[in-house]
Amino acid sequence: EAGVVQSPRYKIIEKKQPVAFWCNPISGHNTLYWYLQNLGQGPELLIRYENEEAVDDSQLPKDRFSAERLKGVDSTLKIQPAELGDSAVYLCASSLDRGHEQFFGPGTRLTVL
Amino acid sequence: DAKTTQPTSMDCAEGRAANLPCNHSTISGNEYVYWYRQIHSQGPQYIIHGLKNNETNEMASLIITEDRKSSTLILPHATLRDTAVYYCIVRMNRDDKIIFGKGTRLHILP
Numbered sequence: 636e637a638g639v640v641q642s643p644r645y646k647i648i649e650k651k652q653p654v655a656f657w658c659n660p661i662s663g664h665n666t667l668y669w670y671l672q673n674l675g676q677g678p679e680l681l682i683r684y685e686n687e688e689a690v691d692d693s694q695l696p697k698d699r700f701s702a703e704r705l706k707g708v709d710s711t712l713k714i715q716p717a718e719l720g721d722s723a724v725y726l727c728a729s730s731l732d733r734g735h736e737q738f739f740g741p742g743t744r745l746t747v748l
Numbered sequence: 749d750a751k752t753t754q755p756t757s758m759d760c761a762e763g764r765a766a767n768l769p770c771n772h773s774t775i776s777g778n779e780y781v782y783w784y785r786q787i788h789s790q791g792p793q794y795i796i797h798g799l800k801n802n803e804t805n806e807m808a809s810l811i812i813t814e815d816r817k818s819s820t821l822i823l824p825h826a827t828l829r830d831t832a833v834y835y836c837i838v839r840m841n842r843d844d845k846i847i848f849g850k851g852t853r854l855h856i857l858p
Contacts, residue, residue, distance in 0.1 A: 677848025
């Protein structure tokens with residue numbers, strides 16, 4: 636069974652440019668999560684989706700970050716415009732539903748120059 | 749904030765048991781202890797969890813003290829592939845958010 640797929644794996648952009656990350660969860664998983672992981676730190680939750688509804692986005696910086704999960708399957712996380720401090724790994728995870736264990740993708744490493 | 753305290757790093761010889769400690773002195777009666785690990789360039793991976801009793805699965809064993817204020821994750825025969833950051837997390841249940849701390853960086857030495 637395929638795991639959580641994320642692309643791209645690496646992205647380098649200049650500050651003030653937009654960037655988007657894509658996540659394809661495990662088939663049949665209704666809950667999808669986006670996490671941010673800074674160097675040397677554990678992941679922090681940005682947003683959680685139940686199907687296509689964002690049910691916990693309290694940690695998402697809404698001035699520059701946005702996310703969507705159209706049709707309740709794939710999801711995209713966008714940053715516009717990117718700042719130097721956004722350099723980090725962006726992880727996607729999915730679970731069958733909220734009460735089941737989360738499976739993480741490999742992440743996208745973003746470098747903002 | 750993370751409710752657990754772990755050593756920053758540990759070394760273990762290949763083939764030996766790796767014992768990773770975790771303090772969670774403020775744990776409440778209905779909170780579980782979860783362990784995850786993150787191998788370099790991968791996302792975190794669930795290992796094991798427990799409430800009061802010791803638990804064992806194909807990956808590891810979890811020993812929780814009687815007062816539940818600390819626990820130890822045991823990898824019985826560590827291999828080089830066990831080199832990773834190990835996170836000890838306290839959660840109400842699977843519905844609860846996973847709040848990661850900095851974890852313990854475990855180095856398995858050949």
